[in-house]
Amino acid sequence: MRPLIFLFCFGFLGFLAAQATRAHAAGPRNVILFVADGLRSGIVSLETAPAMAEVRDKGVDFANPHSMVPTFTMPNAAAFATGHHIGDTGVFGNTMYLPAPLQLPSGLSTRTPFIENDTILRAIQAEPQYHGNFLNAETLLAMARRAGFATAALGKLGPVGLQDTTLLEPQAELYEESFMFDDSSGKKSGLPIPKELHEVIKTLTGQAAQVPDRGESARGGSCQQPGTLTANDVQGQWFTDVATKVLLPRFREAGKPFFMVFWSRDPDGTQHNHGDSFGAHVPGINGPTSLKAVRNADDSLRELRSALRVLGLEASTDIIVAADHGFSTISKQSRTSPSAVFRCADHDHMLPQGFLAMDLARALDLPLADPDSGYAATSSSPNGLSRQGHGVLGKDPRNPEVVVIANGGSDLIYLPTASRRALARKIVAFLLTQDYVSGLFVDDPFGPIPGTLPMSAINLKGGAQMTQPAILVNFASSSSDCGRAPILCAVTVADTAMQQGQGQHGSLSRADTANFMAAIGPSFKSGFRDLAPSSNADVGATIAQLLGLSIDKGGRLTGRVLREALVGGEAVKFASKTMVSPPAAGGLATVLNYQQVGSLRYIDAAGFPGRTVGLTPPTAAH
Ligand SMILES: [Zn+2]
Secondary structure, three states, X not given: OOOHHHHHHHHHHHHHHHHHHHOOOOOOOEEEEEEEOOOEHHHOOOOOOHHHHHHHHHOEEEOOEEOOOOOOHHHHHHXXXXXEOHHHHOOOOOEOOOOOOXXXXXXXXXXXXXXXXXXXXXXXXHOHHHOOOOOOOOOHHHHXXXXXXXXEEEEOOOHHHHOOHHHHOHHHHHOOOEEEEOOOOOOOOOOOOOHHHHHHHXXXXXXXXXXXXXXXXXXXXXXXXXXXXXXXXXXXXHHHHHHHHHHHHHHHHHOOOEEEEEEEOOOHHHHHHEOOOOOOOOOXXXXXXXXXXXXXXXXXXXXXXXXXXXXXXXXXXXXXXXXXXXXXXXXXXXXXXXXXXXXXXXXXXXXXXXXXXXXXXHHHOOOEEEOOOOOEEOOOOHHHOOOOXXXXXXXXXXXXXXXXXXXXXXXEEEOOXXXXXXHHHHHHHHHOOOOOEEEEEEOHHHOOOOOOEEHXXXXXXXXXXXXXXXXXXXXXXXXXXXXXXXXHHEEXXXXXXXXXXXXXXXXXXXXXXXXXXXXXXXXXXXXXEEOOOEEHHHHHHHHHHHHOOOOOOOOOOEOOOOHHHEOOOOOOOOEEEEEEOOOOOOOOOOEEEEEEEOOEEEEEEEEOOOOOOOOOOOOOOO
């Protein structure tokens, strides 16, 4: 227990500060960023998600929303956290390739870390070449904490830790009124729950001072057995209870303005794992289990808003609701891939996880090894699959020529050796023959390669400290006959362990880039439909503005403050554009639909015409 007098002084100063800022309407106030992981913009209705729909309809409806591409959680978590695009933060995927082995406390090391993990985040931060901050910019939550706000981040492991990695360190308990809770909280070698909160949590929420496991909702099934029919409601309720019954009352008591990031794992986790559609494209992620997960996230938002009302905080608190990315139903089909020989979920000739690494090894005639199994040699036999779908290609697996990182709806290829340009051209030539590919982006120094566009075209070239991938491979998508709008019926090839019919994201289809976004509160207009493009980096920039902070430098790819949505804000000009690569020998060209506000680019969709949902082919004028 800390001295009460200290708490009192701190609280009193905070109270004075809050009073002072209330005098200036534009000054800092309370902000909640509510992230509904993987919530598609088009799925929200009064029936499916009434609390989300209410925020959207009574507050601001960001009707032209954009996830960062590639459309994965951690790249978008970094955008929310810093207000920067991926080219600056360097978070190119949920898994990335590191230039040297990352030493972990367990004694193990990895060069292909899955970064939705506090231990991994701490270890990367400790690498000397990143100078204590691999994102290259201080996060808003850390800045708010230093500026005297009460802060909290709670919910999904990984994106929560990224909001303020200082709070992952053992000395974190020294920060008054700054809290972090994720899947590991209260567990052995997980985030500690401050002792003073143990009894409070038990008394106020009736729950243990330990985050419950995801339980049945985490069961993804297998090729022999469908996945879960349960949403992540037990765990979701714990985070909701701690936010509404412990933290918000405490912050009000402390009299400090606060900034809270609440990250609901649903609907993402359940949409990935659901068992509604074993092996089949329909209903895919539109089945009852996925809809229960949408409602689960919606319930958390409803309870948060109700707690704000009860505590008298509604009039001083802005809420931004945003999803990190959209979602698609998985397809595992290919007529061209030599790896499409697997039987899974009652179907033959399916693509296995790791198909891209396997196909490339074969095409380039290079040995393939698994970086997640001690660099054991792998093959295209059913028993030879790599553990995570990643592959290192070359005679010396510890100094590979090609590295394939399997992330899901798009994969990353790294070329660590010197002869990169010729190799990149060879890889592109092969990928252009495959029906599962739709759009290729190559690192700018390679110069124009027919059929591809440069990474700078999609905001992937900036001030990043992390190793730049050489090629982004976007996977093909199409719309099934699911009885909803085409982007809600998107079926996308994914390099994943999950089965056909389950859910994934990561592609550059509009199904994956169209994340749900809405906002409500004293700073926002009421009943306003914002038709201008908005992005998750803009959410970061806008939160900075609401808190009276400036987003940190660390590159020039920063989001914009969504002024048109703020009280008194004027409309912004924007334009829709299309970029087309020089055609490859067979005629394939990567097409990019984007919108622009000033020099800022919003990625709508990209790929080969006819192979990406929501992609508008260039007109004759192009
Ligand atoms: Zn996901």
